[in-house]
Amino acid sequence: MSEHVLAEVRGGLGILTLDRPRALNSLDLGMVLALERHLLEWAEAPEVRAVVVRGGERGLCAGGDVRALFRGSDADAAHFWTEEYRLNALIGRYPKPYIPLMDGITMGGGLGISAHAPLESGSVRVVTERTLVSMPETRIGFTPDVGMSLLLANAPGELGTHLCLTSGQAGGADAILLGWADVMVPSARLDALVDALAEASAGVVAGASGAAGGRGTEGGERGWAYDVAASFAVEPPPASLAQERQWVDDAYAGESAVGIAARLAELAAGEGPASDAAGAALAELQKMCPFSVAVTLAALRRSPKLGSLDAVLDQDLALGEALIARSDFREGVRALLIDKDGAPAWQPRRIEDVNPDEVDAAFQARPNG
Secondary structure, three states, rough: OOOOOOEEOOOOEEEEOOOOOOHHOOHHHHHHHHHHHHHHHHHOOOOOOOEEEEOOEEEOOOOHHHHHHHHHHHHHHHHHHHHHHHHHHHHHOOOOOOOEEEEOEEEHHHOOOOOOHHHHHHHOEEEOOOOEEEOHHHHOOOOOOOOHHHHHHOOOHHHHHHHHHOEEEHHHHHHHHOHHHHHHHHHHHHHHHHHHHHHHHHHHHHHHHOOOOOOOOOOOOOOOOHHHHHHHHHHHHHHHHHHHHHHHHOOOOOHHHHHHHHHHHHHHHOOOOOHHHHHHHHHOOOOOOOHHHHHHHHHHHHHHHHHHHHHHHHHHHHHHHHHHHHHHHHHHHHHHHHHHOOOOOOOOOOOOHHHHHHHHOOOOOOOOO
């Protein structure tokens, strides 16, 4: 078990706390395995009626430990992703209310352990006024994984496309708009929320008659855990992304990354209210790894057609193995996190020079996969 995952049962509530503050709770292999083990045990434990996952002062989780992947072998990376995606799949079908507290930084793999919480089991995904969500993989020569291409594709209009191609960031109200969260609770009230969930879950245990689900008769339409969280919730402020829909949907439609860049340039050169925003988006897009941008757009268009989270995670593993074999991933991590010079040497350097056949080949499982 990992020293960075703390587990307790309070009332009928299992509480998992990520405790790796110096790394912003970035997930290493031990943490992934510990989370999976506790979730599997608690899924079968009648005394545990719901699970909360929380982080620390700065955030829930900044994603996978890419520094470790940078230092390790390609096979080490593939092994980590295999285990991480198994955890994501488990969360996506968890049979009891699963309640991630997405307070502060929740990026990459942090969304993988949060956004897939299944509403049909009575789960509720909580954000706060401090929440910052992002899938920043195109910035490091990778692609949004942990099944998030499915949720990005299903976000309203092309907002998900905009965010992931530019490695953009968004707040808690935006996360609700995107479909990645359900309620906003003030950060200062999270401890009280956990106490209330523990008390309510103890009542569910005392009143249970063997039913395994989280909805039951103890709560409303969404179940007792949602009702408890909603009693602590506040009305979120207007989502900033909602104001961007018109120009974003215009710019990011289509199947071509080159076409998207060209349309952003057209909007930026115009005189409409979207010109400044489109110009800023284009400037960010041009900083991203060109091959990652092309692969990511293709993944977003493919994922909704795959039919299940498991199938999307299989696609993620194929893409991960393809991208780790290229120079871009380690070069991106080096430039952003190791040397911090901000000057990655992408191969190729321009979106226009990406070979479509290489993009298609990235989606094929490796022979040893």
